[in-house]
Amino acid sequence: STIENGNFEWSAPSNIALVKYWGKKDNQIPANPSVSFTLNNCKTITKLRFEKKDASANNNFSFDLLFEGKPKEDFKPKIQKFLERIEIYLPFLKDYHFTIDTQNTFPHSSGIASSASGMAALAMNFMSLEKVLNPEMAEDYFYQKASFLARLGSGSACRSVKGSVVAWGDQKNIEGSSDLYGVEFPYTIHENFKNYQDTILLVDKGEKQVSSTVGHDLMHNHPYAERRFAQAHENLDQLIAIFENGNLDEFIKVVESEALTLHAMMMTSMPYFILMKPNTLQIINAIWKFRNETQIPVCFTLDAGANVHVLYPKNVSDKVLQFIQDELVVFCQNRQYICDQIGDGAIAL
Numbered sequence: 001s002t003i004e005n006g007n008f009e010w011s012a013p014s015n016i017a018l019v020k021y022w023g024k025k026d027n028q029i030p031a032n033p034s035v036s037f038t039l040n041n042c043k044t045i046t047k048l049r050f051e052k053k054d055a056s057a058n059n060n061f062s063f064d065l066l067f068e069g070k071p072k073e074d075f076k077p078k079i080q081k082f083l084e085r086i087e088i089y090l091p092f093l094k095d096y097h098f099t100i101d102t103q104n105t106f107p108h109s110s111g112i113a114s115s116a117s118g119m120a121a122l123a124m125n126f127m128s129l130e131k132v133l134n135p136e137m138a139e140d141y142f143y144q145k146a147s148f149l150a151r152l153g154s155g156s157a158c159r160s161v162k163g164s165v166v167a168w169g170d171q172k173n174i175e176g177s178s179d180l181y182g183v184e185f186p187y188t189i190h191e192n193f194k195n196y197q198d199t200i201l202l203v204d205k206g207e208k209q210v211s212s213t214v215g216h217d218l219m220h221n222h223p224y225a226e227r228r229f230a231q232a233h234e235n236l237d238q239l240i241a242i243f244e245n246g247n248l249d250e251f252i253k254v255v256e257s258e259a260l261t262l263h264a265m266m267m268t269s270m271p272y273f274i275l276m277k278p279n280t281l282q283i284i285n286a287i288w289k290f291r292n293e294t295q296i297p298v299c300f301t302l303d304a305g306a307n308v309h310v311l312y313p314k315n316v317s318d319k320v321l322q323f324i325q326d327e328l329v330v331f332c333q334n335r336q337y338i339c340d341q342i343g344d345g346a347i348a349l
């Protein structure tokens with residue numbers, strides 16, 4: 001098939017890792033497997049317009065980039081690099097001129113990484129064009145390849161394509177798991193995790209101190225790397241059991257330990273970084289105190305930054321939100337936080 005011009009539009013959500021991806025090999029192959037909850041409200045919405053180029057046009061990638069409706073030059077090198085990486089899998093890319101029109105539902109400088117949702121949304125759009133050109137493509141293959149392509153944009157983006165709980169990386173006890181793409185967690189998930197809540201406390205909205213590219217690289221020659229990679233496999237095996245039995249105390253132990261281990265890896269690399277802020281620690285201590293006093297199963301996780309994700313089941317959300325408003329918003333920049341919950345993945349609009 002051929003097509004001259006048209007457009008697609010997809011939304012793709014952010015995701016929050018429970019077992020963290022930190023360290024990679026060549027070609028965006030993760031050094032250890034990871035698993036995440038897909039988010040629902042924090043997402044990127046991307047429209048892709050495409051127009052066949054003249055036969056006489058040069059043989060380069062050709063695209064314009066609009067962010068929130070305005071041209072955005074500083075995002076272009078990242079997209080250019082992404083196109084270079086995926087061209088062998090989408091050989092039509094140089095035949096078209098693209099206009100990529102993208103926006104996020106969360107504030108740009110919130111310290112919430114938009115690379116996962118952004119790269120996933122873009123990968124979905126390119127797959128829609130691929131599907132027009134190859135209409136016989138099966139649905140499963142469509143999503144698998146979309147995740148494969150998203151991984152080449154940003155590793156964690158491969159977990160933002162399809163499913164509520166997504167595993168990425170080869171893990172013996174997860175059938176179908178792969179280093180090349182994310183897979184929807186293939187076993188039953190206890191109803192305790194249904195509608196799980198994630199309230200994101202915006203502690204520091206500044207630019208990231210360390211890009212994730214630099215961070216992953218610091219796991220090369222890291223003194224604790226091998227033990228850490230083995231631990232991620234162990235923690236993922238524990239979570240497989242926890243997803244089935246619904247034991248929230250065990251869930252909390254694995255998830256909080258993973259968050260602190262991610263930061264411990266950064267503190268013990270060379271060069272070393274502390275990405276938590278004083279208010280990050282204030283929040284962690286307040287959560288521990290609240291949990292001890294109330295026995296409410298609320299816990300935290302962290303990304304490679306100072307913001308705190310507060311995770312809890314839907315049935316305690318009134319009490320936890322009250323606690324957040326009473327005791328935690330004082331530690332947030334401009335008292336800002338974002339209420340989110342577990343979602344399902346990318347949607348064609």
Ligand code: PMV
Pocket residue numbers: 016017019020021022034113115116154155156157212213262303304
């Ligand atoms: O996808 P990247 O290369 O930006 O790495 C993301 C790394 C963490 O967010 C810290 C952990 C994860 O698994 O999402």
